[in-house]
Amino acid sequence: MEGLKSVLRHVPAYVLLQRIVGADRLRYRCIEEIRPGETVLDVGCGPAYYFPRLPQPVKYHGFDTDAPYIDWAEQRFGGENASFHCGIFDEAAARALPQIDVVLLLGLLHHMSDEQCTELLNLSASVLSPGGRVISLDTCFEPTQGRISRWMSENDRGEYVREPAAFEKLALQSFGQVEGKVVNDATHIPASYWMMTMTAPTGSWAE
Numbered sequence: 361m362e363g364l365k366s367v368l369r370h371v372p373a374y375v376l377l378q379r380i381v382g383a384d385r386l387r388y389r390c391i392e393e394i395r396p397g398e399t400v401l402d403v404g405c406g407p408a409y410y411f412p413r414l415p416q417p418v419k420y421h422g423f424d425t426d427a428p429y430i431d432w433a434e435q436r437f438g439g440e441n442a443s444f445h446c447g448i449f450d451e452a453a454a455r456a457l458p459q460i461d462v463v464l465l466l467g468l469l470h471h472m473s474d475e476q477c478t479e480l481l482n483l484s485a486s487v488l489s490p491g492g493r494v495i496s497l498d499t500c501f502e503p504t505q506g507r508i509s510r511w512m513s514e515n516d517r518g519e520y521v522r523e524p525a526a527f528e529k530l531a532l533q534s535f536g537q538v539e540g541k542v543v544n545d546a547t548h549i550p551a552s553y554w555m556m557t558m559t560a561p562t563g564s565w566a567e
């Protein structure tokens with residue numbers, strides 16, 4: 361497993377593996393929720409290989425802590441309407457952004473502790489435009505998954521793979537409306553993901 365983890369630090373290998381397992385198709389399902397003309401923030405964007413599938417026009421801001429991923433994305437997709445930033449998406453970064461219509465957290469929350477998730481979800485809520493939404497996608501554990509799918513969840517690189525109820529509980533701390541569904545028919549090998557849409561922020565920034 362360590363060998364695979366080091367291979368995945370190589371950007372073309374990461375992108376190729378995503379396509380082989382069909383993880384790209386999961387991302388496209390999330391991207392389908394974006395409408396032309398919207399402003400998108402993608403936290404933990406990685407190499408953002410799904411960027412060409414975004415509806416146009418959009419304004420896009422991608423953040424990731426991994427410099428090779430960001431450099432790869434910037435070279436291919438950077439431009440007037442697409443900026444890529446290397447670093448943690450924090451309070452200072454949030455204050456420098458315009459209002460955001462869609463925040464994407466694709467494959468991120470299951471790498472974060474409850475405390476880190478709460479901080480990120482609060483920050484995401486604080487940048488939303490009226491009517492804006494946060495869309496997350498994560499490997500999950502769910503009762504109907506078979507043995508292979510469960511093995512995939514147990515061996516995910518993320519240390520915080522959760523059940524849907526646990527993701528919802530975290531989201532409900534920051535949002536009044538949370539809807540989610542298990543997606544288990546997108547990848548080429550059995551695997552279960554939790555796709556969640558969060559709206560109606562409840563914190564002081566919503567007043």
Ligand SMILES: C[S@@+](CC[C@H](N)C(=O)[O-])C[C@H]1O[C@@H](n2cnc3c(N)ncnc32)[C@H](O)[C@@H]1O
Pocket residue numbers: 387403404405406407408423424425426429447448449465466467468471
């Ligand atoms: C599993 S990858 C997902 C990448 C991409 N969103 C995708 O779906 O292919 C998670 C990414 O989150 C980044 N990451 C982790 N914590 C982060 C943070 N606090 N701020 C920004 N990026 C972070 C990692 O460097 C990694 O590239």
